[in-house]
Structure formats: C-alpha cells, structure tokens
Amino acid sequence: QDTINQIAAGEVIDRPCSVVKELMENAIDAGATAVTVEIKDGGISFIRITDNGCGIEKEQIPTAFLRHSTSKIRSVEDLLTVSSLGFRGEALSSIASVSQVELITKTAEALTGSRYQIHGGKEISLEEIGAPDGTTFLVRNLFYNTPARKKFLKTAQTEGAYISSLIERMALSRPDVSIRFIQNNQSRIHTSGNHNLKDLIYMIYGREIAGNLLPVEAVKETVKISGYLGKPLISRGNRTYENYFINGRYIKSNLINKAIEDGYHSYMMQHKYPFVVLQLEIEPEFLDVNVHPSKMELRFRNQEEIYDSVYRAVHDTLAGKELIRKVS
Numbered sequence: 053q054d055t056i057n058q059i060a061a062g063e064v065i066d067r068p069c070s071v072v073k074e075l076m077e078n079a080i081d082a083g084a085t086a087v088t089v090e091i092k093d094g095g096i097s098f099i100r101i102t103d104n105g106c107g108i109e110k111e112q113i114p115t116a117f118l119r120h121s122t123s124k125i126r127s128v129e130d131l132l133t134v135s136s137l138g139f140r141g142e143a144l145s146s147i148a149s150v151s152q153v154e155l156i157t158k159t160a161e162a163l164t165g166s167r168y169q170i171h172g173g174k175e176i177s178l179e180e181i182g183a184p185d186g187t188t189f190l191v192r193n194l195f196y197n198t199p200a201r202k203k204f205l206k207t208a209q210t211e212g213a214y215i216s217s218l219i220e221r222m223a224l225s226r227p228d229v230s231i232r233f234i235q236n237n238q239s240r241i242h243t244s245g246n247h248n249l250k251d252l253i254y255m256i257y258g259r260e261i262a263g264n265l266l267p268v269e270a271v272k273e274t275v276k277i278s279g280y281l282g283k284p285l286i287s288r289g290n291r292t293y294e295n296y297f298i299n300g301r302y303i304k305s306n307l308i309n310k311a312i313e314d315g316y317h318s319y320m321m322q323h324k325y326p327f328v329v330l331q332l333e334i335e336p337e338f339l340d341v342n343v344h345p346s347k348m349e350l351r352f353r354n355q356e357e358i359y360d361s362v363y364r365a366v367h368d369t370l371a372g373k374e375l376i377r378k379v380s
C-alpha cells in the first residue's frame with residue numbers, strides 16, 4: 053500500500069509547486085476568502101498553507117487522507133461547470149505518502165480544533181487542540197522517503213520560482229480571494245481580495261513589467277474574452293507572461309497560446325511573446341476535458357472560433373490603439 057501510494061503520488065505530486073497548487077485549490081474549494089502560503093528552501097523542506105475556509109471535522113480527517121476520498125464531485129464532465137477545483141481525491145493521500153504532514157483545522161461549529169500528523173503515509177497522532185476556524189497544512193521534507201525522486205528536484209531557488217509564478221497566476225485568476233505569499237520570511241505577494249483585474253496586474257507584476265495596459269474585449273457566439281495587453285510591445289523571450297484563464301481556471305492550451313502569439317505577431321512583426329492577461333468564458337458544452345492525474349488537457353469543440361476570437365481580440369486591440377495614435 054505504501055508503495056502504491058508513493059507511485060500514485062509521483063503522478064500528482066512531482067515537485068513542491070504541485071503541493072502548493074493542490075493545497076491552494078483545496079483552500080479555495082473550502083470557501084476561503086484568505087489564503088496564506090509560506091515556503092522555505094523552495095518549498096522542499098517547508099510549506100505552510102493557512103486558510104479561513106470551512107475546516108475539516110475531526111472524524112473526517114483520517115478519511116480525507118485516504119486515496120480516492122473526496123467530499124467533492126466525482127464526474128469529470130462536470131469539472132468545468134462546478135465551482136470545485138479538486139475532484140480526484142488524491143492530493144492529500146499523495147502528499148502525505150511522500151512528506152511529513154501536520155494539519156490543524158477547525159470548523160465553525162466545533163468547539164475545539166484538531167491536530168493531525170501523518171508521516172510517509174503513517175498516522176502519527178490525532179488530538180484536540182485550540183485553533184482558529186479554518187485549516188493549516190504544514191508539509192515538511194518533501195520526498196524524504198523517496199530519495200530517487202528528490203534527486204529530480206531543481207535548486208531551492210528554481211523550485212521557489214515555480215511556486216512564485218503559480219501563486220501569481222492563482223492570485224490573478226481569483227481577484228476575490230486575498231492571497232499572501234511569504235518566501236523565506238519575506239512577504240512577496242499580498243492581494244486584498246477586492247481588486248479589479250487591472251489593479252491586480254499592477255500589484256503582481258508592477259508597471260515595469262506590465263507597462264500600460266490596453267483593455268482587450270471581445271464577445272463572440274461561444275466565447276467571451278476580456279483582459280489586458282501590456283504596452284510597450286516588447287517580446288518576452290518565452291510564454292511566461294501569456295496568462296489566460298478559462299472559466300476562472302488556469303489551464304494550459306497550446307491553441308490559445310498560438311492564437312495570442314499569432315495575433316500579436318500579425319501586428320508586431322518583429323515580436324513574438326506579449327504580456328497579456330485574458331479571461332475567457334466558454335460555454336462548458338464546447339469543452340472536452342481529458343484528465344490525467346498530473347495534468348489536464350483541454351480540447352475545444354469550437355476550435356476555430358476560439359482561435360479566431362483570441363487572435364482577433366489581440367490583433368484588434370493593437371490595431372485600435374495604432375489607429376488612435378495615427379489620428380491624433
């Protein structure tokens with residue numbers, strides 16, 4: 053059982069960043085309006101995630117760490133229509149099988165909180181403890197019991213950078229949640245939970261990177277696009293600053309990256325990768341989700357319309373600005 057869980061863990065959890073992603077999604081699923089992420093050593097030795105969500109009842113705690121146990125929806129088709137981010141019930145069991153986890157949690161109804169420890173998939177303790185409403189996960193020494201996997205980790209600095217950009221994207225995708233990121237005791241990101249997208253972009257990237265923001269707006273039959281394109285128009289070297297969210301989720305799609313780049317390139321011949329933040333709303337019936345434990349692959353039934361709309365939205369934003377400049 054240990055081995056099976058460790059192998060399964062490899063598919064869900066391959067680096068500290070995936071721990072942070074799963075635990076942040078759980079926090080948001082739990083209705084948290086504030087989430088704090090603290091890491092040390094690139095998250096390899098220390099990750100602490102605190103939320104003010106619904107908490108877990110004491111009796112439910114050991115169950116939550118079982119493989120395939122979820123209190124959420126199970127249907128893959130519903131994935132993009134329901135509000136819940138997680139649904140596989142694999143994250144906690146996977147994380148616990150390859151690290152040392154301490155959980156402190158309290159529901160609003162309970163009189164006291166609970167503290168649970170599980171190391172390498174083995175329960176250490178479950179006791180009552182005073183705690184505020186919400187949940188704190190402390191994950192120490194990732195892969196301490198799977199040295200082969202630990203060897204594949206990059207430097208603490210690189211692992212930390214992955215986490216940092218994950219949190220940036222999470223913060224951008226949820227302007228309504230206050231997200232705080234503390235790295236090696238230094239506060240890196242702190243959003244208030246009631247920013248508009250533009251403020252949020254400036255808060256996260258700063259004017260230096262985002263520049264002036266040109267609003268992007270397009271409404272097509274099956275897709276709605278809104279967001280911002282950064283100016284000055286300079287190529288970014290890679291896709292780091294191509295941010296987009298589909299129905300509020302960060303999901304990668306080559307089609308969308310390509311549409312963004314082609315739209316940009318069509319206007320700015322010498323440039324390739326823009327700074328852009330787009331929110332796409334697509335009717336769920338046009339989405340096909342292919343789920344592998346470690347990643348989600350998205351396919352569109354209306355591929356052409358999606359490509360075209362994104363391409364047009366980017367192109368027209370640039371063209372519109374250029375016209376105004378020429379006229380004035």
Ligand code: ADP
Binds near residue numbers: 078144
């Ligand atoms: P999933 O998110 O797919 O349901 P997980 O393994 O990530 O599976 O979590 C298992 C269960 O633990 C969740 O279904 C939820 O009931 C509970 N849980 C996990 N994290 C939290 C949290 N931060 N607050 C409240 N409940 C949580």
Ligand code: MG
Binds near residue numbers: 074137139141
């Ligand atoms: Mg989950």
